[in-house]
Amino acid sequence: EVLLVESGGALVQPGGSLRLSCAASGFIFSSYEMNWVRQAPGKGLEWVSYIRGSGDVKFYADSVKGRFTISRDNAKNSLFLQMKSLSVEDTAVYYCARDARLDYWGRGTLVTVS
Amino acid sequence: DIQMTQSPSSLSASVGDRVTIACQASQDIRNYVNWLQQKPGKAPKLLISDTSNLKTGVPSRFSGSGSATQFTLTISSLQPEDIATYYCQQYTSFPYTFGQGTKLEIK
Numbered sequence: 001e002v003l004l005v006e007s008g009g010a011l012v013q014p015g016g017s018l019r020l021s022c023a024a025s026g027f028i029f030s031s032y033e034m035n036w037v038r039q040a041p042g043k044g045l046e047w048v049s050y051i052r053g054s055g056d057v058k059f060y061a062d063s064v065k066g067r068f069t070i071s072r073d074n075a076k077n078s079l080f081l082q083m084k085s086l087s088v089e090d091t092a093v094y095y096c097a098r099d100a101r102l103d104y105w106g107r108g109t110l111v112t113v114s
Numbered sequence: 115d116i117q118m119t120q121s122p123s124s125l126s127a128s129v130g131d132r133v134t135i136a137c138q139a140s141q142d143i144r145n146y147v148n149w150l151q152q153k154p155g156k157a158p159k160l161l162i163s164d165t166s167n168l169k170t171g172v173p174s175r176f177s178g179s180g181s182a183t184q185f186t187l188t189i190s191s192l193q194p195e196d197i198a199t200y201y202c203q204q205y206t207s208f209p210y211t212f213g214q215g216t217k218l219e220i221k
Contacts, residue, residue: 044212044213044214044215045158047203047210047211047212060209101148101164102205103169105157105158106157107157108157
């Protein structure tokens with residue numbers, strides 16, 4: 001069974017930093033692209049970042065470029081999102097999702113910037 | 115960036131109704147469209163990928179169609195458990211983009 005579990009969400013002050021993690025299981029992690037997608041309270045879905053299975057190709061939304069860094073540890077089946085210079089606009093539930101087709105999602109982790 | 119425009123933004127229908135949600139892309143995205151379902155307080159779930167490929171385990175009353183810039187999600191016979199917000203999403207190029215969502219309610 002494919003399972004994605006996010007962690008690391010917290011209440012942080014504007015200008016602060018946070019590192020999110022996504023633990024993957026039930027599939028060959030290194031073979032899959034991974035994404036971070038966020039959802040602000042009461043709003044729609046916003047794609048944040050993408051990383052290829054090998055980790056050598058990464059893309060970011062303009063809203064986070066230069067502030068967020070996506071990475072992965074294939075030996076530990078883990079995906080990460082390092083976030084810095086956080087603003088209130090970054091307040092959201094952050095989901096990790098597998099593949100370009102977003103075929104599996106975690107339950108999300110809440111980041112509150114206030 | 116490719117804009118994805120969904121219509122309607124909200125929809126009220128009766129159990130058993132045929133429901134259609136439209137999604138228009140701002141440019142040709144070939145068939146690289148997902149349809150996702152999100153129930154209140156839950157994570158989104160993939161229903162359909164590549165315009166019309168139903169994910170394993172998704173009821174057959176859900177179907178997708180379209181090409182180029184016009185895409186459609188259809189529920190052939192609405193069930194109470196289908197109450198959710200539905201999103202289209204393109205993955206033909208970065209940044210991946212979502213429609214604004216269609217909130218489906220029971221009449």
